[in-house]
Amino acid sequence: MASSPMKQEARWGVLLALPAIIGFVAFTFLPMIASAVISLTDWTIGAAPKFVGFANYTRMFTADDSFFKSLWATLYYTLGAVPLLLIVAFAVALLLNQPVRGQGVFRVIYYLPAIVPIVANSMLWIWLFNPDFGLLNTLTEKAGLPRSQWIFDESTAIPSLILMSVWGFGNVAVIFLAGLQGVPRQLYEAIAVDGGGAWRKFRHITLPMMTPTIFYSLVTSVIGALQVFVQAAVMTEGGPNDSTLFYIYYLYRTAFTNNEMGYASALAWVLFLVIMAVTVVLFRNSSRWVYYEAGSTR
Amino acid sequence: MTAVLEKPEVAATAPPASRPLAPRGVGKKLLVYLLLIAGAIPTLLPLVWLVRSALMDSGQIFVSPPQWIPKPFAWDNFSGALTQVPFARYFLNTLIIEAGVLVGTVLSCSLAAFSFARLRWKHKNLVFGILMSGVMLPYAVTLIPTFLFWQKLGLVNTYVPLILPHWFGTGVFNIFLLRQFFLSIPYELDESAYIDGATPLQVYWRIILPLSKPALAVVSVFTFLGVWNDYLGPLIYLNDSDKYTLAMGLASFQGTYTAQWGYLMAAAAVVLLPIVLLFAFAQKYFVEGIALTGLKG
Numbered sequence: 131m132a133s134s135p136m137k138q139e140a141r142w143g144v145l146l147a148l149p150a151i152i153g154f155v156a157f158t159f160l161p162m163i164a165s166a167v168i169s170l171t172d173w174t175i176g177a178a179p180k181f182v183g184f185a186n187y188t189r190m191f192t193a194d195d196s197f198f199k200s201l202w203a204t205l206y207y208t209l210g211a212v213p214l215l216l217i218v219a220f221a222v223a224l225l226l227n228q229p230v231r232g233q234g235v236f237r238v239i240y241y242l243p244a245i246v247p248i249v250a251n252s253m254l255w256i257w258l259f260n261p262d263f264g265l266l267n268t269l270t271e272k273a274g275l276p277r278s279q280w281i282f283d284e285s286t287a288i289p290s291l292i293l294m295s296v297w298g299f300g301n302v303a304v305i306f307l308a309g310l311q312g313v314p315r316q317l318y319e320a321i322a323v324d325g326g327g328a329w330r331k332f333r334h335i336t337l338p339m340m341t342p343t344i345f346y347s348l349v350t351s352v353i354g355a356l357q358v359f360v361q362a363a364v365m366t367e368g369g370p371n372d373s374t375l376f377y378i379y380y381l382y383r384t385a386f387t388n389n390e391m392g393y394a395s396a397l398a399w400v401l402f403l404v405i406m407a408v409t410v411v412l413f414r415n416s417s418r419w420v421y422y423e424a425g426s427t428r
Numbered sequence: 429m430t431a432v433l434e435k436p437e438v439a440a441t442a443p444p445a446s447r448p449l450a451p452r453g454v455g456k457k458l459l460v461y462l463l464l465i466a467g468a469i470p471t472l473l474p475l476v477w478l479v480r481s482a483l484m485d486s487g488q489i490f491v492s493p494p495q496w497i498p499k500p501f502a503w504d505n506f507s508g509a510l511t512q513v514p515f516a517r518y519f520l521n522t523l524i525i526e527a528g529v530l531v532g533t534v535l536s537c538s539l540a541a542f543s544f545a546r547l548r549w550k551h552k553n554l555v556f557g558i559l560m561s562g563v564m565l566p567y568a569v570t571l572i573p574t575f576l577f578w579q580k581l582g583l584v585n586t587y588v589p590l591i592l593p594h595w596f597g598t599g600v601f602n603i604f605l606l607r608q609f610f611l612s613i614p615y616e617l618d619e620s621a622y623i624d625g626a627t628p629l630q631v632y633w634r635i636i637l638p639l640s641k642p643a644l645a646v647v648s649v650f651t652f653l654g655v656w657n658d659y660l661g662p663l664i665y666l667n668d669s670d671k672y673t674l675a676m677g678l679a680s681f682q683g684t685y686t687a688q689w690g691y692l693m694a695a696a697a698v699v700l701l702p703i704v705l706l707f708a709f710a711q712k713y714f715v716e717g718i719a720l721t722g723l724k725g
Contacts, residue, residue: 135622136548142628143549150540150559150603153596158562207507211541228460236464240471245703245714247657250696251673253477253682257689266476268494297474301718305554308719357566364679381568386664391572398568405566420703425552
């Protein structure tokens with residue numbers, strides 16, 4: 131036998147992981163460093179980059195109304211969409227977890243909206259929101275409510291997009307359903323022995339056992355919502371009156387319409403910091419309400 | 429977080445986990461059905477609206493109050509939409525990108541995952557940890573330098589920026605998923621193959637990959653969906669309209685034919701249909717994959 135089967139194995143190991151390592155360096159690590167450097171320059175495509183220190187960052191916080199508008203629009207959307215999405219998805223998951231006949235069919239029905247490709251979905255919802263001939267105003271009229279301008283009015287644009295995002299609850303519901311199916315049955319039986327009703331089962335077993343799943347969905351949904359883009363790009367173009375100027379859309383316009391690569395890179399880094407800060411806050415608070423089983427290694 | 433991530437893998441092999449006790453009494457069952465149906469209506473209504481609009485002629489579509497049954501069925505919305513804009517071309521373009529990205533992702537991610545899960549080498553876990561840290565970075569941070577890089581190479585307005593990174597394991601989450609799966613395969617299989625003189629590459633190809641079809645299916649389905657749904661990538665990198673993908677073609681169609689709702693909904697339905705078919709055939713992998721990947725994409 132060769133003297134070094136271990137050495138050979140190590141060589142193969144590095145070789146097979148090499149594409150991924152190169153990919154990380156070329157498409158994550160170096161661009162990240164480059165982005166930080168570019169954010170310190172004034173760089174319009176076509177001209178030479180000029181080092182300006184932290185001027186892009188001071189401009190953001192002192193001389194750019196659009197920055198604050200986009201930050202506000204994004205936070206408003208996130209604060210509205212995420213809690214609603216989680217509540218609806220949780221309720222649906224509880225229902226779909228009931229062992230009744232036809233369960234499979236209902237699961238498919240409830241999941242369908244989540245598979246609609248985002249651009250097709252955006253087009254569908256422009257049409258649903260149509261103030262004159264759309265489905266939504268037809269329904270509100272039937273219910274005796276006033277017509278709304280939906281995404282075509284400054285004050286209702288974000289709530290409308292929140293409504294649209296809640297329709298895609300299927301993904302989160304699937305995660306919740308997987309969580310519900312993992313709750314050990316003995317726990318429910320123990321409560322039943324004690325003579326506890328459905329509410330006690332829910333309050334003292336289902337909910338605590340689900341907190342890690344809820345927490346995971348909360349974090350991923352918040353991070354996703356903070357990066358909302360397509361709805362602004364396809365449906366509203368940031369309007370009306372910048373009310374849906376979502377952060378990533380503003381960044382996209384800064385970089386690819388105005389060609390301001392330096393400023394756009396600074397915007398990207400501020401977003402990164404915002405996402406990190408939000409994630410840290412969520413994790414900090416999680417120990418107060420997220421329940422991990424005793425003896426769990428995590 | 430990891431608790432959720434690891435669960436479905438167990439669920440895939442173990443017998444079905446517990447369920448709450450069956451509803452007692454007809455009353456409770458009835459209530460469950462009522463709620464399920466009540467919830468299904470708003471869930472399906474927008475999709476019904478999509479289909480009914482796609483099949484209505486423009487005379488009927490603007491009738492107030494709206495009607496639900498197309499009369500006549502305006503199938504020519506589909507032929508109309510498909511000829512106004514070269515959707516066949518967009519479809520082909522999308523498939524080219526899909527093929528390139530799928531093969532690259534599955535190969536590069538499974539090779540790396542194999543190395544991290546089944547081979548011993550120095551600092552392996554450190555390297556793996558560093559790669560995984562990339563998940564934390566919002567794509568906006570790398571977007572601009574990456575664009576400038578491809579521009580410098582003169583490769584903007586080609587499919588290279590949309591495909592090539594995927595040949596280098598940039599979908600790090602896939603590496604994570606596949607590694608988790610590979611770790612669950614008994615090591616005796618590898619060892620007996622090595623005793624018979626196999627190389628690691630042969631073990632990867634002949635033992636690990638054939639045993640990992642479910643995990644590879646999950647990765648493939650979600651990679652496919654990612655490309656199908658991607659809007660920002662083509663928007664930034666493709667300038668010529670004959671290079672557009674379906675998602676882009678659809679969005680630009682939206683911009684030019686604002687009032688032709690029959691056409692627009694027909695086009696949207698055409699983009700949606702392949703995903704519905706994929707879902708019909710691979711429902712299991714959708715559900716497993718979402719439970720595994722969370723809300724990615």
